[in-house]
Amino acid sequence: MAQQIIFYILALAIAVFSILAVTSKRVIRSATYLLFVLLATAGLFLLLNYHYLFAVQVTVYAGGIMVLFIMSIFLTHKPGDQFITRMSWKVRSSAFLAVAGLVLCGYIIVKNVTRVYSYINGNELQMQDLGTTMMGTEKYQYLLPFEVISVLLLACIIGAILIARKEKSPMNPPQGDMD
Amino acid sequence: MKDIILKAVPDAVIEEKQKLTVTVEPKQLHPLIKALYSNKELPFDYLINLIGMDWGEKLGVMYLLSSSADMSREVVIITSTDDRQNPLLYSITDMYEAAHLNEREVYAMFGIRFINNPDMRRFLLDDDWNGFPLRKDYDADSRLNPITIVNKEIKDIAPFIMEDADGKLTEGTTRIFDENDYIINIGPQHPSTHGVMHFRTSLDGEIVKKIDVNSGYIHRGIEKLCENMTYPQILHFTDRLDYLSASINRHALCMCIEKAAEIEVPARAEYIRVIMDELNRISSHLIAWSAHCNDLGATTAFIYGVREREHVLDIFDKTCGGRLIVNQNVVGGVMFDIYPDFQKDVKAFIPYMREKLVEYDDFFSHNAIALGRMVKIGNLTREDAISYAVTGPAGRGSGWSCDVRKHKPYSLYDKVDFREIIRNEGDSYARYMNRLDEIEESLHIIEQLVDNIPEGEILAKVKPIIRLPEGQYFQSVEAGKGEFGVFIESRGDKNPYRVKFRSPSLAAVSAMPLICRDEKLTDFIGIGGSMDYVIPDIDR
């Protein structure tokens, strides 16, 4: 019963803050509401004893992505200002996309409901298994994708630095060697 | 030198007073100073003091110029205008950066505007102040300038008067900051401005783009007050200028009066004065060190420095009953003789201080973080130091030999042996190390004097009412922050006609916008600590 109560509280929080996140007129507040949604989701994982997912959700989404979000919102123009959505075709198309996404998710969930159920009732995942799965080279193990993604990320980082440096160059002509 | 002057301005009036004095018409002022500034043998590139004057019907300015190479060579240049309604004189800011704030101060106090000065706002006073306080016909009625409790917007618009090639004057305004600048206020109420200083700082991210210096929040009108007081009464004001070098400042004023009144100071008094001066310098440098460290974030260092200073203050306390405001020098000698244990206390202090200097070295001078915060930060070149008239440990940190004690020895300084500490790096670290080394030199001076204090009187015979003969009198000393100067114009009364103090801190503050440009905001505070200014010295 306790689990159910907590589940309903979390579900309510997710629902309310999701709506607030999209209806708030201030982008910085939207980001904060989104953060609450992500935290509540992490709470759901915790409820399911998915500790690793919980921690990853908090670190990556709440700690990492949201810090990035907030910092980049600070960098945008006037984040505290209320904005007005004028172009209604955008609203309509997003509504359509949202509904489509909902339908898709619903379909997948309904289709796989039994399998999801068995996952939930399964044993807690061992960290060792997770580690070997990620770093292994056999079938259903992910070393190659892991490495590919890290190379991709490295490329992204280098690209970002290049772009950021370009911004300065007209004011700051390159001085001698760049070490 | 006379040749140069006469060659530049044939009809200049040259007089041999206490200093070589040249009087010229306003039109000829700029060519004359230009000639002095740019002569090859001994360029007069150091503007010691810029003094506004009100001679009754005429308003004018006196320039005390000197050469950075040989500071004992000085020349006084006087110019004046009859027009009391709209007095206009020519600016020398194109040669001397130090003239900027000084000319603005003269504008605030006398209403003289300077042609070609790009920023002719009033310094030390509000823009809407009624009247010009240092004029003789100033109406000090408090109803004219009521105390307001409403916030005043600070205007970013600076007026100027420019003269073009064919002598046409145009008035205009410039903006100090762009509209899109991100300006933050460092001060007037700020933990690290060392007083009530107001730097308006425009930032580009963390980097300081431009600084606008505002001061005058504690301006007390000391120069005006002096005009209505007798000479002994003026003395106690000097303690309240740069309160950290109280004794040294007062020494300067006393010497100025003594020279003018031809009073011979007893030898014992001279010894006591110099020892007190050097102790005062140590305490001033200790505070500077502590405050600098504190500005860099090392609170502990602050407490250590103040702890050592306490020993100096105890000696002051026992000698003359004052700690910060020492109140020791009077015209003709010193107010109090040394107390019986004076020598013992001083001699105990010297080894103690030496030991602590080593400790400071271990604690802070080589700390990797501190080095990162000081080395190559706040660079002030020798040329800039001279142009901005930054003297004292800061000027000597830029490689400029500017110790008044060496160049224009006064009191006993030609008899004692000490080194002038000069570093050539010109950064915060050089200024920092200079202070610590100067503490050692001061200890060395005290060591030579303390055992040899001659017996005798401590006070010369002085008339009860001191009247200085008519004339203009100058005296400079090396205060803790740099060259402190006193100028007195006397009309033979018991009151001075005009008193002006040269403030070393004003020069240090005026250099701040230059050396802080393109530094980080964090370092701006640290550089401020390394320049070591004291605000009451600026807000006289």
Next chain:
Amino acid sequence: MNYSQPLELTGIISTLDTFFRNNLTPFWATFIEGALILIAILAAYAIIALALIYIERKITAFFQSRLGPNRLGKYGVIQSIADMVKILIKEIIQINDVDKFLFYAAPFFVIISSVLTFGAIPFGMGLQAVDFKIGIIYVIAASSLGVIGVLLAGWSSNNKYSMIGAMRSGAQFVSYELSAAFSLMTIVVLSGTMQLSEIVENQRYAWNLFNGHIPAMIAFVIYLISGHAETNRGPFDLPEAEGELTAGYHTEYSGLQFGFFYLAEYLNMFIIAAVATTVFLGGWMPIQIKGLDAFNQVMWYIPSYVWFFAKTGVLIFLSLWVRWSFPRMRIDLLLNLEWKYLLPINLVNILLMVLMVLAGWTLSDWFPGLFAIAP
């Protein structure tokens, strides 16, 4: 492990647990136990914070040749309680032109993140509220929430100083979190588990600091530095650098809201020390020498929480010592330190540790008779 441990709290706790389970339905038993744990954690949080504030003021004073608080109570011991009362009854100043919701929410982020982390610390045998299998990741995750509070506080205050402080804090936190996490990961490689209780258990005869010798020591130093930087203290207090930013991101806060930031700052210092103790210095485990049963038994008489707080106390003292000896860093020096020194060293270090563990060069591999747990 059948030494007698008369002062441990495990007995009381298990008695309570059996009592509740026998007399109540499982739901209510869990509920009441949860509530008790929550109260205990919050009480410990407040008490430790008050104690730390007093200790810091006192030790700082001793470093600075002063006496510190000495007016309230003997040696000023109730000074920080008086300060707490003062902060509680202080007015919370309403500020115009702030984003009210975010402004009031920000302190809670900071304090909740530190309470969450606090709950995972093993204070002693059986004294651990949350013991996940992924304990270390949990600690990293929970502590990473705090920076959001700082960012929001700085932004919503609508004050330029606060804003600069918040931006500095963001840059600083994001950078140093990497180092802190990597140095903890180095030890995860060594002990082969992320569960804090197991990590403590594994250090019975050899602390990780010594077991992993060189790489572990490097990791230890890096963890202390970056942990220090994460808590915005010591030479890394740029976000609130009172020299230039008056108080940085919490300039506009007053009363209890400021109290939250203040408490969290001290508790974060404690948490960093506690995690370092747990991971590197054997946590609550008493000093044990294999083979010397008499000695071990004597050590066990000292309760485990005393061991824990003693070790943590040493690290806190270290942190205070560093804080009051050094000047403040500058933002570029700070980022230099992280990106040019700590992170590369850390990456090399983690590789070194992996090689060491694979090659069997740890102390417990070399001298299994002395240091290994299993024979």
Next chain:
Amino acid sequence: MLKFHFIRKIFFILLDTNNFKITQNIPPSGFRGADINNMNPFIKYISGIFTAVKSLLGGMLVTWRELWRKKVTMQYPENRDTLVISDRWRSELTMPHDENNEHACTACGICMINCPNGTINVISKTIETEDGKKKKILDKHIWDYGMCTFCNLCVITCPSDAIIFNNDFEGAMFDRSKLVHQLNKPGSKLREKKPLTPKGEQKAP
């Protein structure tokens, strides 16, 4: 809302390594580390770390030693009995009265004239002495503690050494009007001429 322009800038600073000053290339004068100019970059990097750590540990050693030294704090209200205030300390202007309630002030007003900021107010009254001569004597000698700058001019100029500064430094009051002191005691009168003591004895103890 200008701040966001600025914030964008701050971000670029963080990314722009050109802004990072390389501070350790040239050792400043008095720098204790090894000469790091002519080394290869890797050794420079490593030796930089060691020099830095060494200097930091040196700083920590100083604070460590300080931890065990005697503290310098004076605990003021408690140490009243042992507190030494220098004899020359100027705190409160007083007019010494002898056992006959007599003082030395002739109400000449020189102290009032010499005071730079009007702290002293000497109010005199004219009475008729027994032999019928009119004589100016002191009525009230008013001194404002709140305005005094302790410049000591009144004391050194007083021709009859009637006033001195004493050592009672605890002069704080809750009411500003209490700072205005009347120095002569009620009913006191001018001391009869005594053989003159050499002037200046009292001033410089």
